[in-house]
Amino acid sequence: MNRAFFLFARGVFQISPARSAHSMQALKKLAGVAVAAELATLGGSYYAFHKLNTDPEFRGWVDTNCPAALDAFCSAVEAVGHDLPADLKRRREAREQAAEASKLRDEAPETKRER
Numbered sequence: 421m422n423r424a425f426f427l428f429a430r431g432v433f434q435i436s437p438a439r440s441a442h443s444m445q446a447l448k449k450l451a452g453v454a455v456a457a458e459l460a461t462l463g464g465s466y467y468a469f470h471k472l473n474t475d476p477e478f479r480g481w482v483d484t485n486c487p488a489a490l491d492a493f494c495s496a497v498e499a500v501g502h503d504l505p506a507d508l509k510r511r512r513e514a515r516e517q518a519a520e521a522s523k524l525r526d527e528a529p530e531t532k533r534e535r
Contacts, residue, residue: 469493472490472493473497473505476505476507479505479507479508480507483511490508490511494508494512
């Protein structure tokens with residue numbers, strides 16, 4: 421019984437040279453597509469970082485459409501130890517003041533109007 425199983429398994433799992441070559445071509449093509457996608461992603465992220473770093477109009481557009489991305493950019497720039505551009509410093513200060521005002525408003529006791 422064991423011999424019959426091994427003969428069956430050997431016939432099922434044996435890969436012919438023609439199928440092996442075809443599989444290798446498919447694997448190479450898949451690896452090439454993966455490398456191309458990785459390079460495109462790397463290039464796109466570099467382009468976006470460069471635009472955020474140099475173009476105030478683009479920063480304004482990003483702030484309007486995706487403020488979380490601009491917050492992440494600010495955090496990354498500060499983490500590296502560089503100074504933020506002037507418009508981003510003003511944005512950060514305005515956001516901190518708004519957060520402080522909101523906090524004070526939330527902590528203030530409610531006053532009821534007397535009629």
